[in-house]
Amino acid sequence: xxxxxxxxxxSALRRTEAILAGVSADQAGLPTPCAxxxxxxxxxxxxxxxxxxxxxxTGSTFEGDPNDFRAGADPAGEFRAAARSIVGAxxxxxxxxxxxxxxxxxxxxVGHGWDLATATGQPVTFTAAEAEPALRTGREMLKSxxxxxxxxxxxxxxxxxxxxxxxxxxxxxxxxxxxxxxxxPGPAGP
Numbered sequence: 001x002x003x004x005x006x007x008x009x010x011s012a013l014r015r016t017e018a019i020l021a022g023v024s025a026d027q028a029g030l031p032t033p034c035a036x037x038x039x040x041x042x043x044x045x046x047x048x049x050x051x052x053x054x055x056x057x058t059g060s061t062f063e064g065d066p067n068d069f070r071a072g073a074d075p076a077g078e079f080r081a082a083a084r085s086i087v088g089a090x091x092x093x094x095x096x097x098x099x100x101x102x103x104x105x106x107x108x109x110v111g112h113g114w115d116l117a118t119a120t121g122q123p124v125t126f127t128a129a130e131a132e133p134a135l136r137t138g139r140e141m142l143k144s145x146x147x148x149x150x151x152x153x154x155x156x157x158x159x160x161x162x163x164x165x166x167x168x169x170x171x172x173x174x175x176x177x178x179x180x181x182x183x184x185p186g187p188a189g190p
Contacts, residue, residue: 005102005133006090012106012130013050013083016113020046021076022122031184032119033175034112035154042116046109047071050082053105057089057097103137110134111173114166118179128165135169147174 020043028040037045048069055062071078086105089097110126111134117124147153154174159167167177176183 006087008130008133009090009102009105009109010083010087012109012113012126013079013087015125015130016046016109016116017076017079017083018125019113019117019120019122020079023075023116023120027120030119031181032115033170033179033184034115037115039116039119042112042119043075044069044071046112046116047075047078047082049108050079050086053100054082054085054089057094057100058085059094059096101137101141103133104141106130106134107138107169107173110166111170111175114170115175119181121181124166126166131165131169135165135172138169138172142172 023039023043028038028043030039032039032042034042045067048066048071051069052062052066054060086097090102110130113126114124116122142153145151147155157171157174157176159171159177163171163177171177
C-alpha cells in the first residue's frame with residue numbers, strides 16, 4: 001500500500017469527521033441526497049461503518065450489524081477514534097488492512113461525506129486527490145447488479161465537467177451533483 005493512498009484516506013476521514021462535528025441536533029430529520037437516510041441515519045451509517053471497518057482492518061470484532069448502529073452523544077468523536085484505528089492499521093501494514101482497498105473507503109467517505117455536507121449546508125471540502133481514486137475503484141469494482149431500485153447503489157447520474165471530481169464521483173454513486181435539500185421530495189426515512 002502506497003503512503004500517498006493512506007494520506008488521501010486520512011485526509012478524507014478528517015474532512016468527514018469535521019462534517020460530522022458540524023451537524024446540529026436540529027438537523028437530524030433533514031433529507032439527504034441518499035434517499036434512504038435522513039441526517040440522523042446518515043450520521044449513524046458513517047459512524048457504524050467506520051467502526052466496522054476499523055474492526056475489520058485491525059483484526060478485531062465488530063458486534064452487530066453496522067446498518068443497525070446508533071451513534072452516541074459524540075458521533076464525531078466516535079468517528080475520529082475509528083478513523084485513527086483505520087489509518088493506523090494501514091500505516092502499520094496490518095495484513096487485514098491489505099485486504100480492504102483504500103479506494104473503497106474513499107468511495108464510502110467522500111460519497112457519504114458529500115451527502116452529509118450537502119444536506120446540512122456545510123462546505124464540501126473533499127479534493128480531487130480523494131475523489132479520483134474513489135471513482136477509479138468504483139468503476140473497477142461496482143457491478144451493474146448492485147445498482148438501481150432496491151439495490152445498494154443508485155443508477156449513475158449525469159455530471160458534466162463543471163461538476164469536478166467530487167461531483168463526478170457522487171454522480172457515479174447515483175446522486176445528482178446539483179442536489180439541494182429544497183430539491184428533495186421530503187424527509188427521508190430508514
